[in-house]
């Protein structure tokens with residue numbers, strides 16, 4: 001069980017109920033389906049990737065976690081729960097004030113808001129304004145922003161930093177951006193990377209330098 005605290009477990013259950021209702025309404029491909037209101041949907045990483053991120057934080061013990069794409073706070077809940085257990089902090093960024101306000105409310109309900117810095121605005125500008133370093137990054141923003149965000153955050157990665165980038169396999173409409181992102185990552189000599197077929201496809205990238213002073 002991931003959420004051992006009953007308040008966090010209740011927030012997770014509410015997210016799952018909302019995700020199931022949205023999936024029932026918009027998930028099936030049908031000519032009669034209503035147009036998808038992208039900004040009203042959770043668009044969550046899902047429970048499998050959430051559990052993976054939670055385990056990754058517990059195992060790697062990053063000090064500063066950067067989440068790009070708070071949305072309504074689903075993935076933030078997993079990151080913050082793990083961060084609280086190890087004494088880490090989560091910086092989460094999104095453009096939409098009403099989404100972050102909802103995320104903040106849910107994190108307060110879960111008793112986890114104190115480990116999260118909510119930052120509102122354009123991610124590229126906010127990454128540029130942060131001194132870094134980032135020890136673990138979740139990249140789950142609109143897909144055409146993956147490359148500019150990667151270019152902004154790459155110089156601020158800690159030694160042995162980890163990046164998890166979602167939507168590398170699904171949806172099909174994101175594949176061109178996913179390919180461009182994976183090619184940019186693969187071109188960096190200090191990054192090792194692998195595509196994990198979990199959830200909607202996660203590219204897991206680790207910074208690894210032979211001259212790492214910790215070695």
Ligand SMILES: C[S@@+](CC[C@H](N)C(=O)[O-])C[C@H]1O[C@@H](n2cnc3c(N)ncnc32)[C@H](O)[C@@H]1O
Nearest residue numbers: 043044045069071074075094095122123141142
């Ligand atoms: C797929 S959703 C994130 C889902 C979330 N990680 C989860 O699992 O619940 C992507 C989010 O990225 C945000 N976004 C898109 N472009 C952005 C930008 N340039 N700067 C900051 N946030 C952005 C959108 O507002 C949207 O909420």
